[in-house]
Amino acid sequence: MTTDNSSLAAAKVQLHELELELSKRLEEVDRSDNRPKMDSAVGRLTFMDEYQQHQMAEHGRRNAASQLARVRAALVRAEAGTYGKCVRCGIDIPPERLEFIPEAPFCIQCQG
Numbered sequence: 001m002t003t004d005n006s007s008l009a010a011a012k013v014q015l016h017e018l019e020l021e022l023s024k025r026l027e028e029v030d031r032s033d034n035r036p037k038m039d040s041a042v043g044r045l046t047f048m049d050e051y052q053q054h055q056m057a058e059h060g061r062r063n064a065a066s067q068l069a070r071v072r073a074a075l076v077r078a079e080a081g082t083y084g085k086c087v088r089c090g091i092d093i094p095p096e097r098l099e100f101i102p103e104a105p106f107c108i109q110c111q112g
Contacts (some may be wrong), residue, residue: 007095008078014102022043022068029061070103077105084108 035098077083084093086107093107 008083011083011102012075012078015071015078018102019068019075022064022071025064026061026068029064032057044076058099059101067103070105073105074103 005012013095074083077085084095084098085091086093087105088110089107091107093104097108
């Protein structure tokens, strides 16, 4: 991506903000103990509901961790001067795609 310095600086700011937001979200999830607890005081349906909520929280945590890794990789590419280029084929990633998904490592063709 042929970016000028101001575009690259704006992308870095956006990526750092996203990194901070995702890190905070992961910390919150890690602090909360949402594991289902099976004891005689709760019924089976309550346990199943807790289990489902736990599974949904774990799915959200995995998604956030994965996105955080992509954001950090994008920051490395920004420092290396390769941000905005597809890591697979090397062509420029459309600015609209980077605006929507700033951590995108692939162009649309390679993503598919």
